[in-house]
Amino acid sequence: MTTERIDLDSVAAQLAELRDRALLEIADAVDPTALDRVETAYLGKKGSIKSLLRHMPALPAEDRPRLGSAANAAQDAVDAAVSERRVRLESLALEVRLAQEATDATLPGRPLPRGSLHPSLEINREIARIFGQFGFTVYEGPEVETDELNFQALNIPDDHPARDLWDTMYVANEAPEGQRYLLRTHTSPTQIRVMEQQKPPIRALMPGRCFRYEAVDASHQFEFFQVEGLMIDEGTTLAHLRGLLDQFVAALFGSPRPTRFRPGYYPFTEPSVAFDVQCLICDGAGCPACGRSGWMTILGAGMVHPNVLARGGLDPERYQGFAFGMGPERIAMLRHDIHDIRTFLDNDLRFLEQFR
């Protein structure tokens, strides 16, 4: 007998106490890391349950198997509790994650900043829409043109003084023999392209960018839009042009307004006219905006010159036509009371946001 008297009951009581403490700590473990710590403390190689077995040699031989099986039972109970707790912690973690990721479909969305059409584009579309109602189809031509189409085909030969009307930017690229490339100074060359493509009746609307070597100021820009119109058929007269333009003015400004033709000059039309609308600001009384005349010029027009018809491959004895050209920016300026054409190209949001 050893002096340290160990009996099975006291070891079994310690074992039960360890097991109960382990079960409490397992229930209290709040995450997998804490659970791992508890598991190692009780079930590890140096864990408390294993360390109780060090008393084994001190027990009577017949008690040793009973201590062994009691220890195994305690280990199994703790082991089972750890597994159960681990499953529970995993499902809790999943619930938390799902709750965090959940989307509340009833929340209002974040507002997106809303853009708007540029006033140049808006007025171009508006003009195309109005002429579309009169049966006009939109055609587009290239912005880099030949000297031939931009001038010569439009009755403006090389030495013609009318070339002074268009300060032209030429392009250095190599051109076919006898040709020069330039940035088109007007949309009129597209007239020739349309005539070459199709036979009358022609009703074409040709919007596009044009370029001139201008000194930029409040009413001149080196790059601007132009909208050109062309109608060719048998028996077309200046009266048809006037009637069409009056309809256009009524549609554009919301109601019919007094209009007038004044004599004008373009090399590619004969006769040529300037088309005036009664001033939108003073209704004809005279104000600074209309130079106290009571009228505002919104476009230039005329009957297509026979030379131009012939150059387009049409017989001038059989067909007549009229053409007109306007600056949509100038019309937008009249409509929205804008005083400086440079604002169209500034890309200043304080200006553009006014047209939402």
Ligand SMILES: [Zn+2]
């Ligand atoms: Zn006026």
